[in-house]
Amino acid sequence: MSGNAGERKLLLGNEAIARGALEAGISAAAAYPGTPSTEIIESLVDVAGEYGIYVEWSTNEKVALELGIGVSMMGLRSLVAMKHVGLNVASDPLMSLGYTGVIGGLVIVTADDPNAHSSQNEQDNRLYGIHANIPVFEPSTVQEAKDLTKALFEVSEKFQLSVILRTTTRLSHSRSPVVFGEVTRPSRDASFHKNPERWALLPPYNLVKHREVLERLKKLEEYLSEFRFNSVVKGEDNVAVVTSGITYNYVLEAVEELGVKPTIYKLSSVFPLPRKIALEILNYEKVIVVEELEPVIEWQLKIIGYEEKTGAEIYGKTVFPRVGELNKELAKAGIAAVTGIEYKPPEAALSPPGLPRRPPVLCPGCGHRSTYYAVKLAAQRARVKPIYANDIGCYTLGFYPPYEMADFTWSMGSSIGIGLGIARFSKEPVIAFIGDSTFYHAGIPALINAVYNKTPLLVIVMDNSITAMTGHQPHPGSGVGPSGESRPQIKIEDVARAVGVKFVEVVDAYDVTIVRDTVQRALRYIKETGEVAVIVSRRPCALLDVRNRRRRGEEIRPYIIDEAKCINCGICLDKFACPAIVRENSGKPRILAELCVGCGVCASICPAKAIRPAMG
Amino acid sequence: MARKSIVVAGVGGQGLITIGGVLGEALSEKGFNVSVGEVHGLSQRGGSVVVFLKYGDGSVSPIVTTGEADLIIGLELIEAARRLQLARKGGFVIVNDFLLPPPAAGKVPSREELLKSIRGSGLNDFVIDANGLALKAGSEIAVNMVMIGASLATRVIDVSVEDIERILTRRFKGELLRINLEALKLGYEEVEKKRYSSQVK
Numbered sequence: 001m002s003g004n005a006g007e008r009k010l011l012l013g014n015e016a017i018a019r020g021a022l023e024a025g026i027s028a029a030a031a032y033p034g035t036p037s038t039e040i041i042e043s044l045v046d047v048a049g050e051y052g053i054y055v056e057w058s059t060n061e062k063v064a065l066e067l068g069i070g071v072s073m074m075g076l077r078s079l080v081a082m083k084h085v086g087l088n089v090a091s092d093p094l095m096s097l098g099y100t101g102v103i104g105g106l107v108i109v110t111a112d113d114p115n116a117h118s119s120q121n122e123q124d125n126r127l128y129g130i131h132a133n134i135p136v137f138e139p140s141t142v143q144e145a146k147d148l149t150k151a152l153f154e155v156s157e158k159f160q161l162s163v164i165l166r167t168t169t170r171l172s173h174s175r176s177p178v179v180f181g182e183v184t185r186p187s188r189d190a191s192f193h194k195n196p197e198r199w200a201l202l203p204p205y206n207l208v209k210h211r212e213v214l215e216r217l218k219k220l221e222e223y224l225s226e227f228r229f230n231s232v233v234k235g236e237d238n239v240a241v242v243t244s245g246i247t248y249n250y251v252l253e254a255v256e257e258l259g260v261k262p263t264i265y266k267l268s269s270v271f272p273l274p275r276k277i278a279l280e281i282l283n284y285e286k287v288i289v290v291e292e293l294e295p296v297i298e299w300q301l302k303i304i305g306y307e308e309k310t311g312a313e314i315y316g317k318t319v320f321p322r323v324g325e326l327n328k329e330l331a332k333a334g335i336a337a338v339t340g341i342e343y344k345p346p347e348a349a350l351s352p353p354g355l356p357r358r359p360p361v362l363c364p365g366c367g368h369r370s371t372y373y374a375v376k377l378a379a380q381r382a383r384v385k386p387i388y389a390n391d392i393g394c395y396t397l398g399f400y401p402p403y404e405m406a407d408f409t410w411s412m413g414s415s416i417g418i419g420l421g422i423a424r425f426s427k428e429p430v431i432a433f434i435g436d437s438t439f440y441h442a443g444i445p446a447l448i449n450a451v452y453n454k455t456p457l458l459v460i461v462m463d464n465s466i467t468a469m470t471g472h473q474p475h476p477g478s479g480v481g482p483s484g485e486s487r488p489q490i491k492i493e494d495v496a497r498a499v500g501v502k503f504v505e506v507v508d509a510y511d512v513t514i515v516r517d518t519v520q521r522a523l524r525y526i527k528e529t530g531e532v533a534v535i536v537s538r539r540p541c542a543l544l545d546v547r548n549r550r551r552r553g554e555e556i557r558p559y560i561i562d563e564a565k566c567i568n569c570g571i572c573l574d575k576f577a578c579p580a581i582v583r584e585n586s587g588k589p590r591i592l593a594e595l596c597v598g599c600g601v602c603a604s605i606c607p608a609k610a611i612r613p614a615m616g
Numbered sequence: 617m618a619r620k621s622i623v624v625a626g627v628g629g630q631g632l633i634t635i636g637g638v639l640g641e642a643l644s645e646k647g648f649n650v651s652v653g654e655v656h657g658l659s660q661r662g663g664s665v666v667v668f669l670k671y672g673d674g675s676v677s678p679i680v681t682t683g684e685a686d687l688i689i690g691l692e693l694i695e696a697a698r699r700l701q702l703a704r705k706g707g708f709v710i711v712n713d714f715l716l717p718p719p720a721a722g723k724v725p726s727r728e729e730l731l732k733s734i735r736g737s738g739l740n741d742f743v744i745d746a747n748g749l750a751l752k753a754g755s756e757i758a759v760n761m762v763m764i765g766a767s768l769a770t771r772v773i774d775v776s777v778e779d780i781e782r783i784l785t786r787r788f789k790g791e792l793l794r795i796n797l798e799a800l801k802l803g804y805e806e807v808e809k810k811r812y813s814s815q816v817k
């Protein structure tokens with residue numbers, strides 16, 4: 001990421017976005033981690049000191065965007081990044097930002113996830129731009145991700161509008177060579193641009209702002225007809241293919257393999273669509289819009305076509321799927337269908353049928369596993385069939401067998417919120433599992449609600465002291481900042497007590513007996529009092545802990561199973577299901593020394609006491 | 617030059633992202649347009665991982681589609697078998713002879729069944745004990761370097777062993793570098809040996 005102008009390096013799409021922001025001379029960057037956006041801010045953390053910029057992991061996306069707005073009011077440039085669903089959390093300030101616009105350039109990166117590879121949905125955030133009156137841009141290559149990001153800071157300031165840069169998983173997580181530009185350092189002093197009539201969204205100023213922003217958008221739309229990131233490659237037929245983002249690459253491969261030569265319009269500014277370019281496109285007899293997810297470009301073209309009474313036939317979602325990602329073959333099939341040429345799927349080798357799925361699993365030594373195991377035991381002892389509310393994080397994997405302890409997962413913090421609605425009317429207890437990072441992000445207001453509105457709910461905070469799922473970013477409970485520097489530690493149990501939860505207990509996630517008994521007591525408590533209980537089940541993330549122990553040169557001593565003692569009950573294999581324990585052909589369990597991290601939880605639950613540490 | 621596609625398949629933690637990164641860097645230095653598509657997030661926790669690598673003189677997209685790959689590099693038998701359909705007829709497949717059944721999976725095909733389907737896929741197949749060769753080089757962690765070496769011996773990828781050595785020398789140092797270089801060499805020699813013996817027959 002660091003480097004001089006002219007250097008050519010293989011960069012991840014997300015790193016290219018970060019580099020572009022760096023070259024544009026940002027003063028600050030903020031985000032809440034979320035796949036596929038995380039590496040943008042992560043790579044800026046690495047160079048923050050070198051280039052003298054402020055980079056933070058914020059508690060949630062709303063706070064991150066608000067920080068960016070504040071920096072803009074100081075006349076400085078900033079980048080705010082989030083995954084697509086993060087923009088839902090930030091949508092409240094976003095809608096107002098659409099009215100006020102900015103002083104210092106503000107680029108909001110939304111990393112969308114077509115195909116929902118690692119998300120709860122595949123929402124198309126280009127629609128947020130239309131909704132919020134904020135222009136939306138899409139890069140098509142890794143190089144363009146850098147160059148466009150840099151250029152957007154100029155656009156943002158020129159039109160005093162914040163801008164949305166929309167990337168998708170396939171671009172964010174692709175590596176390609178990128179030629180670096182100069183890192184600029186705009187010489188401007190930070191000063192608060194005091195203007196209450198602009199920044200305080202009160203009547204009648206808000207309607208004035210609404211009118212003004214529409215005018216600025218109109219000017220921007222005219223400017224964008226000459227925007228150098230919108231490009232056209234003239235073809236030979238009376239057919240135009242219109243595309244944007246990563247899909248552009250599928251289109252290029254598709255027309256090459258089909259042997260057709262349509263005119264190809266690559267749009268980087270997808271909202272507002274430059275009318276001049278749209279009219280050029282609508283001059284063609286047939287217009288094929290190839291875009292992932294929602295027909296954002298298609299709709300705009302159809303509206304302009306109707307207003308201008310052009311006769312172009314416009315094809316989009318009638319020939320391309322609206323669900324999931326596109327690829328070269330889907331692009332070929334759609335283009336072939338419209339142009340009337342034959343499309344034959346490629347001949348391929350065959351994968352054998354009946355291969356087992358390989359979903360991700362909780363790591364060996366993960367404290368979430370022992371917590372789930374213990375909670376199950378507690379429910380059995382208490383003779384209840386809890387409704388398991390679950391949340392977003394590594395522990396979501398509790399959905400899979402053998403745990404099956406996620407009756408629903410929704411959005412950040414919803415385990416508590418939705419859990420409240422169920423608990424109000426359920427005869428069976430509701431147990432909400434929520435991670436530490438998710439708790440700070442969106443769990444606290446729901447917990448306060450549970451206390452205030454007196455709802456019987458057991459909240460188990462699965463605390464591994466880090467945002468683990470996205471690659472170990474620190475949060476307010478970690479006690480460290482982005483570069484590992486010391487920071488104040490906000491403890492979950494302190495928060496819970498401070499908001500009035502009376503039953504608050506902290507347990508060691510590895511201690512199955514203690515966790516089980518505490519959960520049983522908490523279940524009794526919520527039944528008897530009708531109030532919320534909080535258990536913090538704590539163990540540092542095993543993945544990180546083992547890495548640190550190895551770095552310190554500590555010996556990691558695996559456990560072994562004494563075959564003579566093993567009664568082959570299957571508990572360690574089928575109920576506890578640690579990936580380090582496998583079934584031998586004989587049917588008996590064996591511990592894989594190379595995977596075992598020596599947590600010893602399996603030994604504590606073995607009824608035959610057949611598991612013990614290997615001799616040193 | 618026509619576009620070429622390579623698929624790297626395996627299980628999270630086997631160093632697949634590094635294979636994509638090292639090959640991508642080498643191809644980029646040769647002046648090709650390169651795209652290395654990775655999967656992040658959930659898949660890091662021991663799930664299936666696939667890396668798509670495409671390069672050429674023209675446009676390269678980050679997805680390899682059915683029947684497109686010139687070479688499949690499989691670090692585990694089930695994962696290699698899962699991605700066979702991405703290979704074009706007459707393409708190559710290099711497989712690590714290593715079976716890692718998913719935890720808590722029901723019926724898992726046997727090693728023999730998997731090898732049979734790989735050998736019967738109509739691809740040029742090379743099955744090697746990459747884990748063993750990595751251990752021989754000094755560490756099981758170097759299995760990804762063995763696989764890079766092995767894949768270079770197919771001549772499908774337009775980079776040389778020396779190109780990769782140069783990149784490894786930049787990335788690693790000391791004992792780790794020595795192990796990685798040795799693993800690269802052992803992987804290359806293993807496939808080279810098999811190619812030679814199949815020609816002799």
